[in-house]
Amino acid sequence: MRDYGSENLWEVTESALESIAIGAGILGTGGGGNPYIGQLRARQVIREKGPVAVLSPEELPDDARVVCVGGIGAPTVGIEKVRDYQSYHALRAIEDYTGEKATALISNEIGGSNSVEPLIPAAMTGLPVVDADGMGRAFPEFQMKTFFVYGVPCCPMAVADEKGNSVVIRDTINPQWAERLARSITVQMGCVACYAVAPMSAQQVRRTAVPNSLTLARNLGDAVKQARQEGRDPLSAILEVCPGKELFGGKVMDVDRRTAAGFARGTLGIDGLDSWAGQKMEIEFQNENLVARRDGEIVCIVPDLICAVGTDLGEPVTTEMMRYGLRVTILGFPAPALWTSDEGLAVAGPRAFGYDVDYVALTV
């Protein structure tokens, strides 16, 4: 392994990747892109090029240039139109535009395939990834990153597709406009693309990123895998690693899903089983799960995490994989503190998604 002067350095090997995909699938709150497809894509590159080094924000050299790369589009489309090396192309495009070379990569969201997206260009280029991300979960829109909430410029950013088209959003009046323009470009590119944002400094990453999230995802995945091997309940194992709460459990009865404006939007209906028998849960989603109502009453809402896992195996169930008959358990986790501030709620609280209700924090 290259010497990064780090004492706590770990590497994303194929085995760690498998754990991250499980953990990030859970933290992805239904979105972030299909974690299994993301794992397959990253595994191929790691198998060819070797594992990827992970540095904590504190271990980054002070002159580091950290590029956030990620996928953008509708997860429903992403399972049919699998990405290839668009994030590498987006990285090269933003390096070319800014004239600065990245020295580390960071995930935009520790959810679904986006948690592992930086691993692909990292393995291709030999760069390390940062043990942090811009959400500590997944969110559907580009501006919903702690980086931008806390003052890192969101432009310039590059968007690239698999065909060879690339666009640089050079300057926008606010991050919402970057989302708006990037989304319309992505729709034209076939609803699946990747982006890379202009390099951040180490100081910016330390101040604005959600730390330790790659480690958390790996630990979650390790716990699920170990519980399965030992025949223990994976749901309890998840809640031991990441404090949260069971919100509901039952059988998926209805999925009303549509791909609209570059998003997967819809509503999910679950009938309770076992201790939840006789009750119903309804979850509204926009790529990610946004609000969970049990018998009509809100029990968890953004930015808190609403996560669906298979009741038996604890595997993450993303919105695009939801279908009639699945047995799922819905877990709730408190949002990272960066999201529950006034600044955070303004960008990713209930009202940012059109819900005319105040945020009430999940109690665990």
Added chain:
Amino acid sequence: MRDYGSENLWEVTESALESIAIGAGILGTGGGGNPYIGQLRARQVIREKGPVAVLSPEELPDDARVVCVGGIGAPTVGIEKVRDYQSYHALRAIEDYTGEKATALISNEIGGSNSVEPLIPAAMTGLPVVDADGMGRAFPEFQMKTFFVYGVPCCPMAVADEKGNSVVIRDTINPQWAERLARSITVQMGCVACYAVAPMSAQQVRRTAVPNSLTLARNLGDAVKQARQEGRDPLSAILEVCPGKELFGGKVMDVDRRTAAGFARGTLGIDGLDSWAGQKMEIEFQNENLVARRDGEIVCIVPDLICAVGTDLGEPVTTEMMRYGLRVTILGFPAPALWTSDEGLAVAGPRAFGYDVDYVALTV
């Protein structure tokens, strides 16, 4: 006037601008943006900053860097949401991206307001404009420029709006993709934006541009103004300057127009008057007039020019100004030779617009 070493140099003064707006309105085949609004916008800048020098392609210094600037969007929206200095912002964005300073500007199309769009940043910066353009008429889509048909790269190009957003389309697999991405960005920007393409060399301009078109537009406008003053028929004056043919004359009976996908699309119905009494003409348009049918039979089709002028005063009538009751005469002009080659017809012939007919050249 600055010394450009040119013997045939002329300047776009306020008076010349008025003539150009009339002539380019006619050559605009119904599109290119409202010529009167374009004139008002350019007049304000020329009044403040002084006239703009016009250089023929041959007079360009060999090391010239010529930037094509233009408006993009739906003319129907452009009359309500008037552009301001977006073309200047787009120029600066592409200079910034390429690291090259423009030494002259060129119009993308000698039609409507796009014929005078480069005059605004030219007057603001003191740069000359080239007496040439990329169409010799107007066309609705970005790739439909002789520059790109004959091998000039269409990327990078910058798109800017009036709010402060700017995007660089960095690389596309073909010019149609540049159109597709630029159009969707423009729709987000409010259906009206401006663009600037990476600098061309003098040699590229000489080889691929339609020459002398600014002079032609000015001469057409001068002829119309003079005929009006002398009480002569302005339509005859137009046909004396630019060989063409009267295709129809009558009263507008029906305009079926919609703003769709960033274009003004529709159909125009005219009932014949005077020598055309008892006959009907139908014209289909996409920003510009594409095909003219007289009693069901095609009498003129792209890339030949189908131009509507007021029957009495010879003023250009663009598609967004068409309304019931207007007395119009429809003139046809042969397309520039650059468009009637196989390469030209592939990009802007009838089939490029979805008409399953061969191009038949207008005979004059």
